[in-house]
Structure formats: structure tokens, C-alpha cells
Amino acid sequence: MQTYAYGFPRLGENKEFKILIEKFWREEIEEDQLRKELDKLEEERLSLYKSLIDYFPLAEFTYYDNIFDTALIFSVYRFRNLKDYYNYARGKKALKLKKFFNTNYHYLVPQLKKNTKFKLGWRKLFYYLDKFSSFSKIVFLFGPYTFFKLSEKEEDKNLFFSLIEAYKELFKLLKPKAEVIHLEEPALVLDLTSREKKMVISGYKCLLKNNIPKINLVTYYESVDFLKELYKLDFSAIGLDFISNEENLEKLKKIGFPQEKKLICGVVDGRGVRRSNILEKVKLIEKIKRYTHLKEENIIISNSCPLYHLPFSVEKEEFPESIKERLSFAKERLYELKLIKDYKEEKKEEAEKWCSLKTLKRRRFYFFKVKSFSEKEFKIRKRVQQKELNLPLFPITAIGSFPQDKELRKKRNQFYNQKISKEEYENYIKEKIKNLIDFEEKAGLDVFVHGEFERTDMVEYFAKNLEGFLTTKRGWIISYGTRVYRPPIIYKKIRRKKFFTKEIIFAQTLASKPVKGILTGPVTIIAWSYNITDFSFSQLAKDLATALNKEAKDLVKKGIKIIQIDEPAIKEFSPLKKKKRNDYFKWTISAFNLTTQLPFHIQIHTHMCYSEFEDIISWIKKMNFDVISIEAARDKGKILDAFRKINLKRGIGPGIWDIHSKIPLNLKEAKKILDKAIDIFGKENVWINPDCGLKTRDWQEVEVSFKRMYKLACQYRKKFSK
Numbered sequence: 001m002q003t004y005a006y007g008f009p010r011l012g013e014n015k016e017f018k019i020l021i022e023k024f025w026r027e028e029i030e031e032d033q034l035r036k037e038l039d040k041l042e043e044e045r046l047s048l049y050k051s052l053i054d055y056f057p058l059a060e061f062t063y064y065d066n067i068f069d070t071a072l073i074f075s076v077y078r079f080r081n082l083k084d085y086y087n088y089a090r091g092k093k094a095l096k097l098k099k100f101f102n103t104n105y106h107y108l109v110p111q112l113k114k115n116t117k118f119k120l121g122w123r124k125l126f127y128y129l130d131k132f133s134s135f136s137k138i139v140f141l142f143g144p145y146t147f148f149k150l151s152e153k154e155e156d157k158n159l160f161f162s163l164i165e166a167y168k169e170l171f172k173l174l175k176p177k178a179e180v181i182h183l184e185e186p187a188l189v190l191d192l193t194s195r196e197k198k199m200v201i202s203g204y205k206c207l208l209k210n211n212i213p214k215i216n217l218v219t220y221y222e223s224v225d226f227l228k229e230l231y232k233l234d235f236s237a238i239g240l241d242f243i244s245n246e247e248n249l250e251k252l253k254k255i256g257f258p259q260e261k262k263l264i265c266g267v268v269d270g271r272g273v274r275r276s277n278i279l280e281k282v283k284l285i286e287k288i289k290r291y292t293h294l295k296e297e298n299i300i301i302s303n304s305c306p307l308y309h310l311p312f313s314v315e316k317e318e319f320p321e322s323i324k325e326r327l328s329f330a331k332e333r334l335y336e337l338k339l340i341k342d343y344k345e346e347k348k349e350e351a352e353k354w355c356s357l358k359t360l361k362r363r364r365f366y367f368f369k370v371k372s373f374s375e376k377e378f379k380i381r382k383r384v385q386q387k388e389l390n391l392p393l394f395p396i397t398a399i400g401s402f403p404q405d406k407e408l409r410k411k412r413n414q415f416y417n418q419k420i421s422k423e424e425y426e427n428y429i430k431e432k433i434k435n436l437i438d439f440e441e442k443a444g445l446d447v448f449v450h451g452e453f454e455r456t457d458m459v460e461y462f463a464k465n466l467e468g469f470l471t472t473k474r475g476w477i478i479s480y481g482t483r484v485y486r487p488p489i490i491y492k493k494i495r496r497k498k499f500f501t502k503e504i505i506f507a508q509t510l511a512s513k514p515v516k517g518i519l520t521g522p523v524t525i526i527a528w529s530y531n532i533t534d535f536s537f538s539q540l541a542k543d544l545a546t547a548l549n550k551e552a553k554d555l556v557k558k559g560i561k562i563i564q565i566d567e568p569a570i571k572e573f574s575p576l577k578k579k580k581r582n583d584y585f586k587w588t589i590s591a592f593n594l595t596t597q598l599p600f601h602i603q604i605h606t607h608m609c610y611s612e613f614e615d616i617i618s619w620i621k622k623m624n625f626d627v628i629s630i631e632a633a634r635d636k637g638k639i640l641d642a643f644r645k646i647n648l649k650r651g652i653g654p655g656i657w658d659i660h661s662k663i664p665l666n667l668k669e670a671k672k673i674l675d676k677a678i679d680i681f682g683k684e685n686v687w688i689n690p691d692c693g694l695k696t697r698d699w700q701e702v703e704v705s706f707k708r709m710y711k712l713a714c715q716y717r718k719k720f721s722k
Contacts, residue, residue: 001285001296001344002054003337004239004264006140006182006218007306008045009330010061011478013313016041018482021063024082025090031082038063039131046135052334054341055300057140057182059128064089064108064481066140067100070147071110074166075121089481094661096152096634097480099572101186101221103271103309104528106480112153118166120173129177139178141170143185143217144207145200150187157199164203171212180214180236186305188230189222189241191578197226201233208234220266220305222576223247231258239264242284243304244271249288257292266304268328268336273310273489274532275328276336278351282343301340303333311475311486318473323491325355326532329475368542369586370593372622377600378650381626385603388561389514393720394674394688394713395446396706397653399607399629400458400518400566401693402436402451403702412456429454430506437510443703444710447562448515450507452693456486458520458566459528463488465500466547469529480660483696488529494540496547499554508559516605517555518564519548522591527569538587545594552595556602564605565595565625571608571616578615585619593624603627605651609692613642620648627651631691633658637673644680652681655691656712657705662698665690665705670712683720688713 011017017038024034042061049056062069063085071077072085079085087093088108095108125139144167148160174181188200208215217230218239224230230238238257240248242265257263265288267281281301289299313331314324328336336354343351373381415425436451455461463469470489478484501517508515522544526537533540552563570592574584596604606625613620613630620628632639632654640654654677656670677686688709694702 001341002300003052003341004055004300004302005049005053005307005334005337006057006184006303007060007270007308008049008056008334009308009310009312009477010041010045011308011312011476011484012041012044013474015476015484017478018476018484021482025086034082042128043132046132048331049334050135052338055138056136057138058132058136059125060140061128066107066142067110067147067150068095068108069122069124070142071151072122073120073124073141073170074118074163076110076112076116076118078121090661092663094634094658094663097660098150100150102572102574102576103221104479104569104572105309107150110147110151112148112151112159114154114156114159116159116162118163120166120170125170125174126177129174133177137177137179138182138216139174139180140182140184143183143187144203146185146187149190160199160203161206164207167207168210168212171207172210175211175213178213180216181212182216182218184218184220184306186220188219188224190576192225197229201229204233216262216264218264220244220270223251227251228255231255231261235261237262237264237300239266239302241266241304242288243267243269249291252288252291257294259294259298262298262300263288263292263294264300264302266302267340268301268303268333270303270305270307270333271309272532273314273327273329273530275326275332275355277355278336278339278343281336281340282351285340285344296344301337303337307333308478311472311477316474319470323470326491327489367538367586368590368594370590370597372589372593373624378626381600381603382650384601385626388601389603391446392713392717393683394686394716396443396688396709396713397445397447397516398440398449399655399690399693400449400452400516400564401455401695402449402453403697403699404453404695405699408432408453429503433503433507434510437507439703441512443706444713445706446513448507448511448513449518450504450515452518452695454503458693459525460486460488462520462525462548463529465497466494466544467497468492468494468543485528490526490529490531490533490535490540492533493535494543494547496550499551501551501555504555504560505558514561516562516564517552517560518566519551519595521565521567521570521606522548522595523573523588524567524569527573538591541587541591542594545591548595549597552598556598561601562603562605563596563598564607565592566607567592568607568609571613574616581616585616589619589622593622596624605629605653607692613639617642617646621646625650627653627687629653629655629687629689629691631655631658632673632677633669633691634660636669637676640673640676640680649682649685651685651687652677653687653689655689656709657690659690659692659694659697662701664701665708667708667712670708674712674716678720683716688716 020037023029097106098109100107144163214236216237217235220241223245307330310330314327314329339351411428414420432453440448472486475486476484504517522541604625605627607629609631654673656673657665
């Protein structure tokens with residue numbers, strides 16, 4: 001039995017990836033030095049693979065994102081140097097960002113047109129095959145359907161087959177250098193129409209009939225509905241995820257598996273950190289073997305999905321041993337694969353010591369329901385709130401965070417490392433809040449925020465202040481580009497210990513206008529954390545919603561009139577299969593509505609990022625918010641079309657400034673978005689705001705953009721108050 005791994009984090013044990021690229025962006029190092037250092041980092045990553053695993057692919061490493069790299073490989077875009085490359089991520093050519101399936105990883109969205117000519121461009125794969133061929137003869141590439149599906153395009157079947165021809169040309173050239181192509185096709189687990197399935201099968205029949213390297217087709221995140229049809233195609237191996245779902249195993253029991261192919265079994269969790277029980281994994285493999293009648297040499301054990309959803313290693317975390325022995329990060333997942341193989345080869349001692357915990361069995365789904373307000377109730381709320389707040393047309397606000405500079409991060413580290421006192425740190429934060437309130441007053445904002453200077457991260461901050469969470473020191477993972485965060489770990493029942501958002505109250509004492517009380521919502525906290533308990537997500541959501549509602553009620557008692565519950569993860573965390581979404585949205589919407597059980601005069605805001613609302617819009621309407629802010633800048637307001645269908649006459653803040661780019665607000669583009677929002681929602685319902693928090697921006701960009709927002713607000717108030 002062989003081991004096979006993929007997607008190991010490129011970030012590095014000490015965030016070297018992030019540090020190096022950001023130095024390049026600040027022009028502290030040249031391109032040649034950056035490439036050299038990143039190659040060194042990649043060599044270390046490959047060496048770790050080789051020390052524990054039999055097979056793994058080359059060319060997974062990317063300077064930003066592999067979907068974008070695929071667009072470069074096939075000449076959808078071109079670049080001359082890395083400065084030009086990064087222009088597509090954060091410059092004037094910046095592409096739209098979207099969440100990758102139902103994860104918190106983002107990718108750059110390629111734009112395909114009917115006349116797009118796919119041809120070989122960037123020779124990325126050949127570079128890695130030439131430079132690192134001593135490590136592996138397998139090369140990574142996203143499959144044509146996943147690339148096509150995740151791109152924005154004009155519907156044209158011929159475009160897909162044109163792409164297939166480009167893949168054919170590439171595969172022919174790879175034949176002398178690569179023994180196997182590791183082809184990732186996660187989009188095959190989606191709900192494909194019969195037309196899409198026919199297109200995939202036809203495309204692959206065309207692609208696989210040439211003299212090309214062997215192909216390992218790898219799927220993950222869910223089950224594949226049309227396995228029988230895939231069996232007929234000339235893949236050398238097929239990879240299936242046996243962690244995220246039960247259907248793949250059930251299908252093998254019903255239809256078996258082709259004896260001439262290899263089955264890559266995703267049996268260690270690529271998205272969770274609960275340590276594997278090796279004995280239970282061996283039993284699972286035996287069950288797969290029994291269902292498929294495959295010989296052992298045709299069963300390859302692997303991770304369930306890419307390992308970049310996990311931190312590098314648990315080794316240097318300062319947890320009690322009783323906690324540490326319950327955890328596995330990416331490096332430990334590689335070791336677990338080795339242990340499973342060792343156990344099968346009768347080397348059982350280490351495997352038996354690794355984990356004595358029983359296999360986790362989630363408790364039964366926990367149903368709870370909190371009613372949604374009626375349209376009549378929303379109208380009443382609106383009248384009451386306007387009387388209370390007296391806001392002008394087109395009120396200006398921010399989403400939450402403001403720039404966190406080097407000085408702030410230094411002070412925070414000094415406090416955490418006990419080099420300065422709690423009093424000194426809190427006084428420093430208060431000074432930052434004072435300065436921000438002064439800025440917001442002068443900039444003409446109508447609803448203020450406190451800046452979130454005390455918050456390292458929108459989830460980690462709450463995890464540190466609620467009972468039931470562990471937070472890591474080195475557990476970084478990439479969200480997009482070089483943006484990283486540390487997911488907390490839920491290890492026991494969640495409770496609120498005491499009131500903790502005192503900085504919001506301090507800000508309100510300084511402000512002449514209302515300050516939003518901003519809380520991260522229960523679903524987002526769960527989605528961006530790891531769960532090693534046996535509680536279901538719905539039970540955890542109810543416990544979290546109860547705790548957050550207590551915090552919100554205390555803010556209200558202390559004079560806060562606007563509460564914002566950030567829920568960017570509601571769409572992203574939803575099941576990929578439509579048949580599973582009904583139960584999911586029942587508990588997620590109930591959790592949001594439980595959190596927002598507050599008096600009618602309290603205006604409820606929510607913020608949702610980079611979501612495709614079309615297929616969940618009916619659920620969004622059930623959420624008890626008065627104002628929703630969304631990210632609309634990169635797609636130039638296209639996202640607003642989803643709301644037109646449901647006649648949602650509540651407040652909307654269509655983000656008019658793309659804060660994931662270093663480019664300040666563009667007045668011309670902002671006006672187009674505002675005009676569209678007014679057309680759909682009505683002038684009395686439209687807010688003016690950036691599309692997300694400003695934590696990563698520079699103050700100069702912030703000052704310029706808010707100055708332009710105020711100018712816009714004045715123009716639109718004059719225009720629509722006539």
C-alpha cells in the first residue's frame with residue numbers, strides 16, 4: 001500500500017511565504033531574490049513530503065493562486081515580471097476574488113470571453129519539473145472543468161472544447177518530462193446538470209485518447225454523482241474524499257471500482273484538526289477494499305482534500321499535552337498516512353500509540369428555530385429607528401476595522417509577551433480609538449466604528465473572550481494571497497464568561513454620532529474555527545448565538561443603538577450539494593436571528609463578503625437585519641442583481657471601494673454601483689461604505705477614499721433631496 005499527499009501549505013513554518021512576498025511589494029527585495037528565496041522554501045516543502053510520503057506532485061507552489069496560474073498557463077492573461085503578475089491580484093488589473101467552493105480560501109476569478117484563444121503561455125510546470133525532478137515525476141494542474149467552472153464566462157460550449165485542445169497540447173509536451181499528471185477536479189462534486197456531465201465526459205474522451213502521461217483524477221470536498229461514467233474514461237487513478245461525505249463509500253458498495261485503475265482514498269482529514277485514530281482508518285480502508293475487491297497495490301491512501309486548509313504543524317504549539325494529543329495539523333497528517341501504511345505492513349507500535357481516542361461521532365443534528373420578522377415588522381422597525389437615529393440620506397459608514405500598522409502590532413506583541421502592562425496596552429488602544437473618532441468626525445461619517453484595534457482577527461478575538469476555544473500561536477493558514485489568519489479550535493461547550501467589548505462603549509463616549517457595536521456572527525466563528533468536540537455545528541451555533549446575544553444586549557444597555565453581526569461565511573460554509581442545504585440554512589438563519597433578538601429601536605446590520613447570493617437569496621430574506629453591507633466593487637455592482645428578484649426594501653451598503661486592492665475609491669465606478677443600488681432598493685435605503693474592513697490598508701488610501709465618499713454623499717443628497 002502506497003501513500004499519496006497533496007496541497008501541503010506553501011506558507012512555511014514561520015510564514016516565510018508571506019514575509020518574502022510582502023517585502024517584494026514594499027520594494028525591499030528584488031524579483032530575482034524573491035524567486036530564489038521562494039524556490040528554497042519550495043525545496044523545504046518537497047523535502048518534507050519526501051521524508052514521509054511515497055507520491056506527491058510538483059508545481060503546486062504558486063506566487064499567489066493556482067486558478068490564476070492556470071489562466072496564465074493557457075494565455076488568458078500574460079505577464080512580463082512578478083510586478084506585472086501581482087497587478088492582477090492587487091493593482092489596476094485586479095481580478096475579482098471569490099471563495100473556493102465552501103472554504104475560506106479565495107481565488108482570483110479569470111474572465112473568459114467567447115473569443116478567448118487558449119494557447120500555451122507560461123511554462124510554469126516545466127520550470128518545476130526541471131528544477132525539482134529529483135523529488136517527483138508527478139506534476140500538479142487544475143483540471144479543465146474546474147478551471148472552466150470557476151471562471152466567469154459567456155456561456156459557450158465551444159469555449160470548453162477549445163480549452164480541452166489547449167490541455168491536449170500541454171499534455172503532449174509534458175509526456176517526456178512527467179510520468180503522471182495530478183489533475184484536480186473538485187468541481188466534479190457539484191450538482192452537475194446532464195448537459196454538464198455530457199460536456200465533461202466528451203471533453204475527457206477527447207483529452208485522454210492521445211499519447212499522454214498517466215492521469216490521476218483527484219476530487220474532494222464532496223461525493224461524485226456520476227462515478228460510473230468516470231470509470232469508463234482512461235484515468236490511471238481516481239481520488240475520492242471519504243471524510244466530507246458518506247455517499248462515496250455507499251457508491252463503492254453499490255457499483256464497485258474498476259480493477260485496472262488505482263483508487264486514491266482520502267482517509268485523513270484535510271480540513272479538520274482532530275487527530276486520526278489509525279486503527280479506525282485501517283478499518284475504513286479494509287471496508288473500501290472489501291467493497292471494491294481491489295488488490296492492495298491498487299489502493300493508495302491520501303488526505304481527503306488539499307492540506308493548505310491546515311496550519312503547518314502542532315509541534316511548537318504551547319498546549320497542555322492532553323490537548324496536543326488530540327490534534328493533527330498538516331505535517332501530522334503526512335505522518336498519519338505513514339502510520340497507516342506502517343500498520344498495514346505489521347509495524348503497529350507507533351500507530352497504536354498515536355491515538356487512543358475513539359472515532360468522533362457527531363451528535364445528532366440539533367433543530368432549533370427562531371422566527372423571521374414579517375415585512376410589516378421591518379417597516380415598523382424602520383420608522384422607529386429613523387426617529388431614534390435621525391440619519392441623512394445616503395449615510396456614510398465603515399465596515400469595522402481600520403488600518404493596523406507596525407506600531408500597533410508591536411504593542412500587541414509586547415502585551416502578549418508581558419513586556420508592557422495591561423494598563424499601558426489598553427491606554428494605547430484608547431488613544432488609537434480617540435484618534436479614529438476624531439478622523440470619522442472630520443471625514444463626515446454618519447455612523448462611526450471603533451476601529452477594532454484591539455482585535456487580532458474577527459474570529460480569534462471572540463475565541464479569546466469566550467469559553468470553549470483554544471487559540472494557537474503559530475497556527476496560520478492562508479485566506480488569499482499573503483493574507484493569513486489563525487483558526488481557533490473549539491474543544492468544549494461554548495459560553496460567555498463576561499462582557500468584553502468595552503472598547504465600543506469607550507468609543508461611543510467620545511462620539512457625537514452613533515457607534516456600531518460590531519460582533520462576528522455565530523456561523524462565521526464556527527466556519528473559521530476547527531471543531532474537535534462531538535457537538536454538531538447546529539448545537540455549537542445555538543450556544544454561540546446565545547453568548548453573542550448576551551454581549552449585544554449588554555452593549556444596548558450601555559447605550560449602543562446599532563448592532564452589526566458580521567456573517568461573511570454563511571454562504572461559503574453551506575453544503576455543496578443542494579439537497580443538503582435546507583437543513584443547513586434552517587440552523588444558520590435561526591442562529592443569526594437568535595443573536596439579533598434585540599428591541600425594535602436597535603438597528604441590526606450584517607456584513608457578508610464575496611458571496612454569490614443568487615442561489616441563497618430566499619434564505620437571506622429570512623435573516624433579521626435592517627441593513628446589509630456587501631462587497632460590490634470588484635464586480636462593479638453585478639452582485640446587486642440577485643436582490644432585484646426578491647424586492648428587498650431594507651438598507652443596503654453596496655461596497656463601493658475595493659479594499660483588497662491598494663487603489664483608492666474610483667468615483668466614476670462608485671457612482672455606477674450607487675445608481676444601480678438606488679434603482680433596486682430606493683434612495684432611502686442606500687448606504688455608502690467600503691466593501692470590507694480596512695485592517696490591511698494604509699491611512700493615506702483611507703483618507704483619500706473617505707474624502708471621496710463624503711463628496712459622493714453630498715452630491716447624491718443634493719440630487720435626491722429635491
